[in-house]
Amino acid sequence: MEDIRRLVETHAPSHGLFPTALDGVSVYRKTTPNPRQPAVMPPLLNIVVQGTKWAHLDATTYRYGAGTYICAPTTLPIESEAPQASEEQPILGVQILLNTRAVTELLVDLAEHTPPRRPSPANGPELAPTVVEWDDTFTSALQLLLVLLDDDARRRALGPGRLRELLYLVLAGPAGSSLWHTIGRSHDLNHTIGFIRDHLDQPLSIDDLAQRAGMSRPVFDRRFRRATSYAPLQFIKALRLNAAATLITRGSDITTAANDVGYASPAQFSRDFKRHYGQPPKQWSRTAAAIGPTA
Missing domain, CATH: 1.10.10.60 (Homeodomain-like)
Structure with missing residues (x-):
């Protein structure tokens, strides 16, 4: 985790969202606290490497902090909250948009070999976000992806494959069923x-x-x-x-x-x-x- 945090700090040197040369991938640093306020969450994967954020959708609250990610399969009207961000302890993370060609192509390829999974009604609304705790495999894949940002030649050669690997892990995990049900099945x-x-x-x-x-x-x-x-x-x-x-x-x-x-x-x-x-x-x-x- 420490190596990942340093990589995000390097490529997000100040407050804001910083696009990278990888398709749909940005890194961010948040140094100012914000109370609960409205936002529009696009289809995305928001991976937190330091700090804690909250998203409120209708009557449900989603807490996602260091070592977790939130996966939103569609555009949603949420309220976001990050009351503890500061210059000394910024919130750091990686944002990956899910309405990109890389995601669509991966889903098309997998559909030939993997039967799509449907969300369980017991888990709430079909298109609701999912908060997932990283495992070691995801951590390794994320670090291997971010380290490419320091080397343009390696990024061009290896970047698409490593992004696909990370997205595959999301699809194979707890958030995968909602993505299959939306993007993967042309919901x-x-x-x-x-x-x-x-x-x-x-x-x-x-x-x-x-x-x-x-x-x-x-x-x-x-x-x-x-x-x-x-x-x-x-x-x-x-x-x-x-x-x-x-x-x-x-x-x-x-x-x-x-x-x-x-x-x-x-x-x-x-x-x-x-x-x-x-x-x-x-x-x-x-x-x-x-x-x-x-x-």
């Missing part, structure tokens, strides 16, 4: 969620979304809630408000943020925002400015 609801994410600034009809998913409205409503724990309208509103709050945190003005997530009425946006977060957008903007940027 209809996963594609619908991707469409929602990419069209937040446009009107979204539940009937149209159900048709896009190839389901009747009642079946769509039932399956969506089972997969995400949200009703479709509730999910869209949460995703819009979380995206707007994130834009405001990054410096966007309130009107622009509202427009960017599909609100034509600033008054309606303010009402929904206050109802959802307990404070109006202007107060949120002042609070976000005091907290500063997050990673």
